[in-house]
Amino acid sequence: MKIIIENTKLNELFGPQFEFIADGFHDGEYNMKFDLDRTMGLVHKECLPLFRLYAWNPWTVSLGANQKEQDINMDLLKQKEFALVRRPTGGRAVLHAHEITYSAVLNIPKGMTVQDAYRDIHMIIISSLRRMGADSLDFEKSQADFLDFYKNKTLSMSCFASSARYEVEYEGRKIVGSAQKTYNNTLLQHGSILIGQGHEQIAEIANLQSAKERSILRNFIIKHSATIEEILGRNVEYTECENAISSVILNN
Numbered sequence: 542m543k544i545i546i547e548n549t550k551l552n553e554l555f556g557p558q559f560e561f562i563a564d565g566f567h568d569g570e571y572n573m574k575f576d577l578d579r580t581m582g583l584v585h586k587e588c589l590p591l592f593r594l595y596a597w598n599p600w601t602v603s604l605g606a607n608q609k610e611q612d613i614n615m616d617l618l619k620q621k622e623f624a625l626v627r628r629p630t631g632g633r634a635v636l637h638a639h640e641i642t643y644s645a646v647l648n649i650p651k652g653m654t655v656q657d658a659y660r661d662i663h664m665i666i667i668s669s670l671r672r673m674g675a676d677s678l679d680f681e682k683s684q685a686d687f688l689d690f691y692k693n694k695t696l697s698m699s700c701f702a703s704s705a706r707y708e709v710e711y712e713g714r715k716i717v718g719s720a721q722k723t724y725n726n727t728l729l730q731h732g733s734i735l736i737g738q739g740h741e742q743i744a745e746i747a748n749l750q751s752a753k754e755r756s757i758l759r760n761f762i763i764k765h766s767a768t769i770e771e772i773l774g775r776n777v778e779y780t781e782c783e784n785a786i787s788s789v790i791l792n793n
Contacts, residue, residue: 630720
């Protein structure tokens with residue numbers, strides 16, 4: 542589904558017109574190339590801003606733009622039949638498993654900061670999840686000390702092990718992992734919205750010294766993250782999440 546959006550409250554963030562795409566399942570190379578190409582297209586004024594929804598087939602680990610590939614054990618990755626790709630955005634590794642992903646590409650409006658955009662994009666997600674019945678959602682109020690956190694090589698492996706300001710949380714646990722990259726005034730923001738379990742399996746392919754360290758990382762991720770299925774207490778399909786977010790985008 543591709544629709545041009547105009548005359549809504551979201552145009553205050555995205556500009557007079559933007560494109561909404563519900564794109565379904567693709568491999569990691571396609572997903573990252575699509576988002577980067579659209580970002581560069583907007584930088585050069587060749588296309589409209591974008592809000593896109595998609596998923597990953599096969600399950601794929603995406604590394605942050607500056608993260609070392611050595612953080613992943615390639616032999617274990619192949620055994621699990623996971624793919625590997627690098628994001629143009631920052632942050633730490635994500636195993637894109639049972640989730641719905643969004644990308645937002647826009648020119649930062651005058652008077653706004655990248656953090657303002659981070660917050661406003663997450664408001665779209667919060668509104669969508671509330672339509673599904675996930676009422677007890679909130680923003681992280683403070684900014685984590687990531688320089689200190691990254692000193693712990695085991696726990697800092699995963700995006701879902703810590704939260705930044707304006708991350709979407711449920712009872713203090715992260716449900717959406719997002720990252721940004723700016724090109725002059727053009728912003729690309731990615732977000733991984735956890736539908737169900739699976740993301741914690743990144744611990745099983747992390748390049749750590751022992752099974753004990755992998756177990757520590759896995760348990761830490763589970764403790765510090767939450768899923769839509771957990772919040773709602775039932776099974777949730779990708780299409781239900783896509784429909785909820787689409788409804789907010791189209792009817793805002």
